[in-house]
Amino acid sequence: MSVAALRVRPAWALLENHFQKMQGLHLRQLFAEDAKRGEKFAVEAAGIYLDYSKNRMTAETLQLLLQLAEESGLRERIDAMFRGEKINVTEKRSVLHVALRAPRDATIMHDGENVVPQVHSVLDKMADFAVRLRSGAWQGHTGKRIRNVVNIGIGGSDLGPVMAYEALRYYSERAMTFRFVSNVDGTDFAEAVRDLDPLETLFIISSKTFTTLETMTNAHTARDWLLAGLNGEEKAIAKHFVAVSTNTKEVAKFGIDTDNMFGFWDWVGGRYSMDSAIGLSTMIAIGPENFRAMLDGFHEMDEHFRTAPFDRNLPVLLGLLTIWYADFFGAQTVAVLPYEQYLKRFPAYLQQLTMESNGKHVTLDGTQVDYDTGPIYWGEPGTNGQHSFYQLIHQGTRLIPCDFIAFMQSLNPLGRHHDMLLANVFAQTEALAFGKVEEEVKAEGTPDWLLPHRLFAGNRPSNTILLDRLTPAALGKLVALYEHSVFTQGTIWQIDSFDQWGVELGKVLAQRIIPQLEDTAEPKLEHDSSTNALIRRYRKRKGST
Numbered sequence: 001m002s003v004a005a006l007r008v009r010p011a012w013a014l015l016e017n018h019f020q021k022m023q024g025l026h027l028r029q030l031f032a033e034d035a036k037r038g039e040k041f042a043v044e045a046a047g048i049y050l051d052y053s054k055n056r057m058t059a060e061t062l063q064l065l066l067q068l069a070e071e072s073g074l075r076e077r078i079d080a081m082f083r084g085e086k087i088n089v090t091e092k093r094s095v096l097h098v099a100l101r102a103p104r105d106a107t108i109m110h111d112g113e114n115v116v117p118q119v120h121s122v123l124d125k126m127a128d129f130a131v132r133l134r135s136g137a138w139q140g141h142t143g144k145r146i147r148n149v150v151n152i153g154i155g156g157s158d159l160g161p162v163m164a165y166e167a168l169r170y171y172s173e174r175a176m177t178f179r180f181v182s183n184v185d186g187t188d189f190a191e192a193v194r195d196l197d198p199l200e201t202l203f204i205i206s207s208k209t210f211t212t213l214e215t216m217t218n219a220h221t222a223r224d225w226l227l228a229g230l231n232g233e234e235k236a237i238a239k240h241f242v243a244v245s246t247n248t249k250e251v252a253k254f255g256i257d258t259d260n261m262f263g264f265w266d267w268v269g270g271r272y273s274m275d276s277a278i279g280l281s282t283m284i285a286i287g288p289e290n291f292r293a294m295l296d297g298f299h300e301m302d303e304h305f306r307t308a309p310f311d312r313n314l315p316v317l318l319g320l321l322t323i324w325y326a327d328f329f330g331a332q333t334v335a336v337l338p339y340e341q342y343l344k345r346f347p348a349y350l351q352q353l354t355m356e357s358n359g360k361h362v363t364l365d366g367t368q369v370d371y372d373t374g375p376i377y378w379g380e381p382g383t384n385g386q387h388s389f390y391q392l393i394h395q396g397t398r399l400i401p402c403d404f405i406a407f408m409q410s411l412n413p414l415g416r417h418h419d420m421l422l423a424n425v426f427a428q429t430e431a432l433a434f435g436k437v438e439e440e441v442k443a444e445g446t447p448d449w450l451l452p453h454r455l456f457a458g459n460r461p462s463n464t465i466l467l468d469r470l471t472p473a474a475l476g477k478l479v480a481l482y483e484h485s486v487f488t489q490g491t492i493w494q495i496d497s498f499d500q501w502g503v504e505l506g507k508v509l510a511q512r513i514i515p516q517l518e519d520t521a522e523p524k525l526e527h528d529s530s531t532n533a534l535i536r537r538y539r540k541r542k543g544s545t
């Protein structure tokens, strides 16, 4: 199906017209007009309840957005992804993270081959390793039990593992220590290992390409640190280093036995890889059974996304609402606010998923877009954020659509804590939507001069996403929900959500500058005057105390 440019799709013009009407409508009015609104605009699927009624939309908005999804070829594109078509056109790659969580008997084809058996063979190898490590059967070079696991990776090879470890800490093996090193800033490595015994430490070098500067630098430092603790015995490497990568050649070059390598494939994007072998640290932490439960959660959401009608399709609805605010209301950001301490790294994880995917300025055929694409995602867990940035969401001049995420049951029930936590979720969405009008503020005895400061205009939209309990499966569903929301948005914008050329330039320039900082001979600097002066200043002062 050939898809027209976004602005000439019929639904777009209809939405533009419709927006004029919606702009002036208040959520107070929308709720007053329909006593059932709160239930009407809510949908439950795959164990997730999404209440999207506190959005600035009507049944007509929804119908037009759904029309836009149809006209954008969303259905065909979902099928194309699942069929293994090379929808990542700029890299000529398939996009098959859905195959990572397909059940053993499923068939997903890539270049004429069913990839599901390969996926499960890696999962089995990971499970075998995780069990040996957790039971103490896999020992360090001197026969000591491995108690510490350090994942070295960056971007998708770090954020997923860190987020999942934190999210599923409740299920983790508490007798083991898990650390994550990503930054090329030596402090990251130094602090991660300062209290660890090399004889009890396993490093997982996670890198899709196995060429990433930060990861390779940290991996070499880890190697030196280990050998320093083991009298330089090179043989020890085999017991203390494993690799997760798509690049066998580079892994072997680094000196890691490829028997100790866990593979994945170029059809898995870095930011879509936490459920591939990149999740090895997660599997060691929570055990293979819990890891498989997480994959089942992912898969349940995949199936929902693939088969549910769009008007009841959670990722489609989330994605369409994001388009509504980004392109019509001009909202620049989306706040993701998990009311769950274990999800503290979830917003950071989502930043790569959403912004590396949809931070694009040209369509698939290279045409400059004439509309806004990916919004800025950000957030912090509640209730903490309430005491810092929520002020701006409630009374600032910007429109910030919010996703509130909460669980019905606490993993750590303590007195009244959980009721208080959830009361805050509901109170925040209520306050944002309905605000506080002049009469109410006056009735509290507020003097006239103070009135404007104490008014809450309301009409600030939010989604409420509720799950029963933060289980491994629940985490899988939640991540897949956002993955497919990103997909929905990217499809409508007609961009490549699976490449990331924007990160290249800085990398190339850094490679050029490194020798200019390190060479003893004064380098010939041919940058702009600012960069030249900064380099000179650094060279002069780097050794000073």
Ligand SMILES: O=P(O)(O)OC[C@H]1O[C@H](O)[C@H](O)[C@@H](O)[C@@H]1O
Residues within 6 Å of the ligand: 154, 155, 156, 157, 206, 207, 208, 209, 210, 211, 212, 215, 270, 271, 356, 500, 503
């Ligand atoms: O896993 P690696 O090949 O080391 O890549 C790590 C990360 O670095 C790159 O710069 C990309 O922007 C990310 O998408 C990727 O996840």
